Amino acid sequence: xxxxxxxIRLGHFIxxxxxxxxDTGITVVFGPSGSGKTxxxxxxAGLERSDRGFLKIGNSIWQDGDNFVPPHQRxxxxxxxxASLFDHLNVQGNLDYGVKRASGTEKDFIESIIxxxxxxxxxxxxxxxxxxxxxxxVAIARALAVKPHILLMDEPLSALDLKRKQExxxxxxxxxxxxxxxxxxxxxxxxxxxxxxDHLVLLEEGCVIGSGAIDQMLTRFDLPISHGADxxxxxxxxxxxxxxxxxxxYLSFSGGQFTVTDSELPLETKVRxxxxxxxxxxxxxxxxxxxxxxxxxxxxxxxxPEGQSQVMVRLKIKDVTMLSCITRKSxxxxxxxxxxxxxxxxxxxxxxx
Amino acid sequence: xxxxFDISALFVxxxxxSVSTIILLLIGTPIAWWLSQTRFKFKVVFEAIIALPLxxxxxxxxxxLLITLGSNGPVGKLLESLGGSSIAFTFSGLVVxxxxxxxxxxxxxxxxxxxxxxxxxxxxxxxxxxSPLDRFxxxxxxxxxxxxxxxxxxxxxxxxxxxxxxxMIGGNIPGETGVLSIAIYDHVEAMEYGQAHWLSGGLLxxxxxxxxxxxxxxxxxxxxxxxx
Numbered sequence: 001x002x003x004x005x006x007x008i009r010l011g012h013f014i015x016x017x018x019x020x021x022x023d024t025g026i027t028v029v030f031g032p033s034g035s036g037k038t039x040x041x042x043x044x045a046g047l048e049r050s051d052r053g054f055l056k057i058g059n060s061i062w063q064d065g066d067n068f069v070p071p072h073q074r075x076x077x078x079x080x081x082x083a084s085l086f087d088h089l090n091v092q093g094n095l096d097y098g099v100k101r102a103s104g105t106e107k108d109f110i111e112s113i114i115x116x117x118x119x120x121x122x123x124x125x126x127x128x129x130x131x132x133x134x135x136x137x138v139a140i141a142r143a144l145a146v147k148p149h150i151l152l153m154d155e156p157l158s159a160l161d162l163k164r165k166q167e168x169x170x171x172x173x174x175x176x177x178x179x180x181x182x183x184x185x186x187x188x189x190x191x192x193x194x195x196x197x198d199h200l201v202l203l204e205e206g207c208v209i210g211s212g213a214i215d216q217m218l219t220r221f222d223l224p225i226s227h228g229a230d231x232x233x234x235x236x237x238x239x240x241x242x243x244x245x246x247x248x249x250y251l252s253f254s255g256g257q258f259t260v261t262d263s264e265l266p267l268e269t270k271v272r273x274x275x276x277x278x279x280x281x282x283x284x285x286x287x288x289x290x291x292x293x294x295x296x297x298x299x300x301x302x303x304x305p306e307g308q309s310q311v312m313v314r315l316k317i318k319d320v321t322m323l324s325c326i327t328r329k330s331x332x333x334x335x336x337x338x339x340x341x342x343x344x345x346x347x348x349x350x351x352x353x
Numbered sequence: 354x355x356x357x358f359d360i361s362a363l364f365v366x367x368x369x370x371s372v373s374t375i376i377l378l379l380i381g382t383p384i385a386w387w388l389s390q391t392r393f394k395f396k397v398v399f400e401a402i403i404a405l406p407l408x409x410x411x412x413x414x415x416x417x418l419l420i421t422l423g424s425n426g427p428v429g430k431l432l433e434s435l436g437g438s439s440i441a442f443t444f445s446g447l448v449v450x451x452x453x454x455x456x457x458x459x460x461x462x463x464x465x466x467x468x469x470x471x472x473x474x475x476x477x478x479x480x481x482x483x484s485p486l487d488r489f490x491x492x493x494x495x496x497x498x499x500x501x502x503x504x505x506x507x508x509x510x511x512x513x514x515x516x517x518x519x520x521m522i523g524g525n526i527p528g529e530t531g532v533l534s535i536a537i538y539d540h541v542e543a544m545e546y547g548q549a550h551w552l553s554g555g556l557l558x559x560x561x562x563x564x565x566x567x568x569x570x571x572x573x574x575x576x577x578x579x580x581x
Contacts, residue, residue, distance in 0.1 A: 045480055046479075047476050047479065047480070070479075071476075071479040071480055072478075072479045072480075072481075072482050072483055072484050072485075072487075072488075073482075074480075076480055077480070078476075078477070078480035080473065080476075080477065084473050084474065084477050086474060086477070086478075086492065086496075087496070088492075088495040088496055088498075097478070097481055097483075097491070098481035098482060101481060101482035101483055101487075102481075102482055142481070143480070143481075146481060146482060
């Protein structure tokens, strides 16, 4: 586990956190700008000093009361918002800077990092000759090459344009699959959060307002992310078949099977699906004369008002949770109540990763 | 052309400027680094003290140095009580005077360079496992290289060009404290304009070449950096 209990005063801003997250997978720290996301990350790296508190990453304790471990003695990889490469060194020099000061990094390991981020052709280049996306890839490789106990990333995509973002995201996906260390990823982009996160920490005005597994967090009605236009649910699924005649693909999840446009992923590929609450409508009877292909039997779990004229419904499709945003009028006509059996019609599904 | 006193003045001047520049860099670097990093409230007081030689008439500086370093001054007495002798009218005295006189020309470019680096590269180095001293030598110094170049050349050139301080505490002893700027003054006093021309022209060209070097280097450096 990662235990983080820190209290930092920066001018008028106070960061006061107390949370625990698993020490595997990707934890996304999500919140509006000014909520203290970057300060939290800097504090974990030791770049901001907490006067008291407790910070434990796996087996290493980095802060215990007044006992503060300085940043250069923490085994951490940090990727800053702008790549922040050393301009007086070339790409290889940037990688070597950390490797020279780290212990237990074998040549094979460095080689695998270089391959993972595809930077072999860049090694002899000066940093000023790199594009924004290339710089960020080198920065990620530099942080990973020291074999840290934890990788911290501070909005690594925010300084890049859309095209560069698309260029980096697949590398982040592969980090997700290949990395055996925890990654804490700070972002204010819901897209990045829902694509990458296994675990979510919500930050507001310097305080943690919620922390938990991403699929549960997105459907918790006491948190702001389960409301409004961004309300979504995530479903983990696996490719199980292709329909060449109609150019479709079948994705199986624990509650049934989705039919989506074929993106030619090989069988058994794990995918993450994002479903906007506004794209889920409800019916009492299973409709057959409809153009919608993805219809699942569901049980109403909880209903809360959403503004004046709408309600947000949390559904259970076996053990999978899904949100549906419908009008209050429809909810009354359907006589929706917790425990009622309905059919969820899903108009569109976004395939992440 | 040049007589033997002129030649010895040339050597004394170059030796003085070289020794002073080395000492200036050794003293100026930590001062500049401290000034660039500290959030100390009264930092401006130190900055003003460092800048004093820029505005003070060199004779004022020379006068106080003479009083301090002379055999009746505090430093002079201290040296004599330790079995040494007063360093007024010696080469060592000149070095002390030059270092104090030229210190703003070394500290200010270094401080600007260090400040220009910002905290980010140092934080990156920290997360990559570099201790504070390690960060200073492997990140701050290489990134401030143009500042070091400027500081060294300005410190050297400014020491070559000093007159007032040298006049007050040097005493113009040939081979010991007799420097070029005073040799020129003596030639002019003696109406030996030919020799004054040789020495003045030489200093003019030397100063120009050194400054040209600084600007060329900084330009190349700034072009390299503007690539991103």
